[in-house]
Amino acid sequence: MFTQPIPTLVRDGNAVVILDQTLLPYHSEQRTLATLADVATAIRSMQVRGAPLIGATAAFGVAIALLADRSDAQLDHALQTLAATRPTAVNLHWALARMDAKLRPLPESARGDAAWAEAEAIRTADADTCSAIGEHGVALIEEVATRRNGPVRVMTHCNAGWLATCGAGTALAPVYRAHAKGIAVHVWVSETRPRNQGLLTAWELREAGVPHSLIADNAAGILLARGEVDLVITGADRVAANGDSANKVGTYLKALAAREHGVPFHVAAPYSTVDFACAEGGAIPIEDRGPAEVRSVAGITDKGALVSVRLAPDATGAANPAFDVTPAQLITSIITERGVTAPGRLRELYPEKAE
Ligand code: MRU
Secondary structure: OOOOOOOOEEEEOOEEEEEOOOOOOOOOOEEEEOOHHHHHHHHHOOOOOOHHHHHHHHHHHHHHHOOOOOOHHHHHHHHHHHHOOOOOOHHHHHHHHHHHHHHOOOOHHHHHHHHHHHHHHHHHHHHHHHHHHHHHHHHHHHHHHHHOOOOEEEEEOOOOOHHHOOOOOOOOHHHHHHHHOOOOEEEEEEOOOOOOOHHHHHHHHHHHOOOEEEEOHHHHHHHHHOOOOOEEEEOOOEEEOOOOEEEEOOHHHHHHHHHHOOOOEEEEOOHHHEEOOOOOHHHOOOOEOOOHHHHEEEEEOOOOOEEEEEOOOOOOOOOOEOEEEEOHHHOOEEEEOOEEEOHHHHHHHOHHHHO
């Protein structure tokens, strides 16, 4: 079982403690979230980020919101406030719907304890889910290892490791499992402008002793073309019923290049990321985070101060779609906690959810 080096989300009395990801990879600092507003701000500002972690954090946000007032009106207020934080990761909306279904039928007197228990259940189930994804996904890496002399070269995008979940991660779970089994791997980590979540991935991998190389986003194509990638594994923020998958912007370009060069492209995603209410990828809402993130870049000075440096003046036009959709036909398989499947066959894995 994978143990997170620092818990991404843990209950502390009537609050939760998170690892502030806006400071990583430079400073590792935990923060206590004690109010509904704290939780909503943490999700919106990406102090917590990654689809499964956003969902679990929001569930605790509901428990925190009901501390003093357990009325239907307060429940509605909490659900609406948290649902408005980020649009693309369906795990957020899945977790809120689960909290609503659990709490609304209960008398107000029973809602407090039930909310904490349900949020904790979502958190621990996510850790188990990540482990299962790791177990299923490692077979894909093992298969390459049997016919390759040298490390299996995995390309990923954004951060879908332990920082993005309550467990080992999604896309990185098979990598960690392979590393634990003694299979040599090397991970190509793309920076993932504009928020540079690839730096989080590189930080995780370095801490875990997994060989990797940070690359500029634009370098992915040449590595795929040169035959220097054995498989691509990314996470997802929402998988539509037909297997179309939304993930961090730039994922689609990798899938296109992988197809062109005959490299398998896998998406690792749990139950909570699958949205059968979205028939196809065109129905997935894509977050627009505004131009400021594109016009600047965050980093650290030689003296250790975190700074944001201007790349382009305010007058420069900029666009910032935060996610893109990879069509199912470019996806070799989806790695879930229930097994590895073709994107078009998701309904067979989740019959209870598909109704
Ligand atoms: O904007 P972010 O950092 O929350 O986006 C994260 C991603 O796109 C991840 O790849 C995705 O959530 C999968 S996380 C297990």
